[in-house]
């Protein structure tokens with residue numbers, strides 16, 4: 647008998663087929679990415695999504711692949727970064743699934759880790775209402791990272807699990823049943839080119855990190871910015887740190903860059919279930935909701951102590 651693509655042991659029975667379909671599709675996506683320039687053109691601009699972002703060929707292809715796979719499953723509503731409105735898949739489906747089919751589009755052509763992020767709620771009769779609700783109502787959140795290894799990180803609300811794809815057997819193998827994020831760290835991730843646009847508390851926090859041993863934190867820091875949310879999340883889950891995509895003064899960045907439903911909410915769920923924290927700077931992401939499908943929220947997540955310190959900066963009077 648062939649082995650299932652992922653063992654059912656740690657996955658709620660009702661969600662198993664959906665997760666298995668995500669796994670099978672991500673194996674196909676990983677194979678396409680691994681071929682790079684030897685296969686089809688992946689990084690060509692082919693259009694624009696409803697958020698005004700350029701759509702690359704791989705963004706659209708991944709969206710089509712996940713749609714096709716999930717149509718056969720227990721998914722009633724499908725919301726995607728690449729679709730303006732919610733798609734109806736299986737009218738008898740129990741779940742509503744939101745997806746960033748390909749995260750880190752700017753890294754497609756440069757052989758750097760990219761991923762797929764997904765969030766699952768129980769479906770309501772109203773398509774949009776199934777997603778426009780507090781992030782705490784997610785029944786599952788997770789991502790697949792396509793890097794040197796293809797890995798699935800997922801939570802169903804009872805800890806964060808990590809599976810790595812065995813390239814020989816094409817089976818996702820559980821390697822960590824309950825991930826834990828280091829409570830503190832000396833690494834921060836932010837796109838520092840936007841420094842002049844940031845809100846004051848974020849500037850103050852980063853200034854303190856840059857001051858190193860001589861500043862109020864009393865230690866030297868290291869900085870990272872991959873440009874793929876999945877890759878940053880994976881690094882922070884593995885060795886701690888903090889990620890910030892704050893609101894800034896640029897037009898359209900009043901709530902940062904990252905979209906609540908298929909980026910911030912599932913990442914926050916995974917992080918909190920691993921003992922980290924995820925906020926919009928002050929308020930936990932899991933307590934927040936947006937009122938449009940592609941609505942953005944500022945995102946700060948990672949080691950609990952670091953995220954708490956950013957919140958403290960928001961409560962301090964501006965200098």
Ligand SMILES: O=P(O)(O)OC[C@H]1O[C@](O)(COP(=O)(O)O)[C@@H](O)[C@@H]1O
Nearest residue numbers: 746748749750751752837873874875
């Ligand atoms: O280019 P910037 O402003 O640094 O933004 C990088 C962020 O944008 C994203 O690429 C947005 O995701 P998409 O590639 O799915 O649009 C994140 O993965 C990443 O953290």
Ligand SMILES: [Mg+2]
Nearest residue numbers: 746749750909
């Ligand atoms: Mg993304």
Ligand SMILES: [Mg+2]
Nearest residue numbers: 727746748749
């Ligand atoms: Mg994307």
